[in-house]
Amino acid sequence: MGDIIGLAERYCAEGADELVFYDITASPDGRSVDRSWVSGVAAVLDIPFCVAGGIKSVADAEDVLNKGADKVSINSPALANPTLITELAKRFGTQCVVIGVDSREENGSYSVYQYTGDPDKTKAALRLTVDWVAEVQDRGAGEIVLNCMNQDGVRKGYDTDQLQTVRAICSVPLIASGGAGELQHFRDAFAVAGVDGALAASVFHSAEINIGDLKHYLAEQKINVRI
């Protein structure tokens, strides 16, 4: 808890535009997040934040939003029950509803995976990524975070090919996730793949990349950023 608040404050001071709090173990364990920390985060942050993990119902989402989160991000539960997306959009508005998509290239096409928080439970969702992205938009997703699994954790750059493929069919904000390792990777996500935002975790946690420095670099590269 103290660590979460401290980290949130640090990123906010560095100039982050938005924070996402993931409990990636929530869905595979069949449990939900302990949400008392959400209020603690909301009390110190003056930038938007999103909570991901373990949100399986309208009531779960309402709890998180009432505690001060601006958005909820749904991944595996949306695959298990796509009507959840429709219900959330109707109840809270599309701007609250973020859909996380874990996707990987297989035999020349991109496929969706679920329960990726636990390697033993990760499985193919038997859906093509482009089909799923189209469906979630129809159902009221207000934002899509595309986590490109081939790139995740290897820090070789975002998967700009895959992001471009999805960008072409995505009329809501698209956020790149998975693969950031260097400043230029962020530039490429915006300038090459045309995403609306870039998400990263490890390079910021380890302080290898300072968010303020990154944004100054992006501004020099003529990317429109808030300094």
Add this chain to the structure above:
Amino acid sequence: MMPKVAIIDSGGANIASLLFALERLGTSAVLTTDAEVIRTAERVVLPGVGAAKDAMSRLAETGLIDVIRTLTQPVLGICLGMQLLCDASEEEDVECLGIIPGTARKLPAMIDYPVPNMGWCSTRMTKEHKTLADIENGSYFYYLHSYAVPVSKNTLAIASHADEFAAVIAYQNFIAAQFHPERSSSAGAKLLQNFIGTPQ
């Protein structure tokens, strides 16, 4: 002691961030549908996340429509709250409070401008107002919306997402922002501070 700010409970989730933002400024606030509390508060905020129709139904059910229309203290509408203060919204063609002239229109979805508009937009100040004092022209504010009020003579600030729209409007004692000041870092905090005046 009475809280300084009454936040009108229009039924949307996500009021906590606004309460926390006021708390950080050292201001007491209460979330309420009580007409007397709203009438006597020094400042009133009409927030709103969700659908215009639901929020208007909620205001009608709680008997607050005429209460809001006749408020004389400074009132701040935020996001959907801004749209509610206007004449109407294209969202499900709902009639709104009719306090500030204008009708909220759906943002046009274009290839480089996804809708909803979710993110930080540079915001250009076009008129002076005490609520915008000491906020740098071009400051970034955080937006989360699919509808917006067109620019009019009551517009104080303009932002753009494919087309220009009113970022801040003012009419008599009412002022409204399309962005979320409570989530707009130091620029947003400054706006709230200006609106509140002295914290207690």
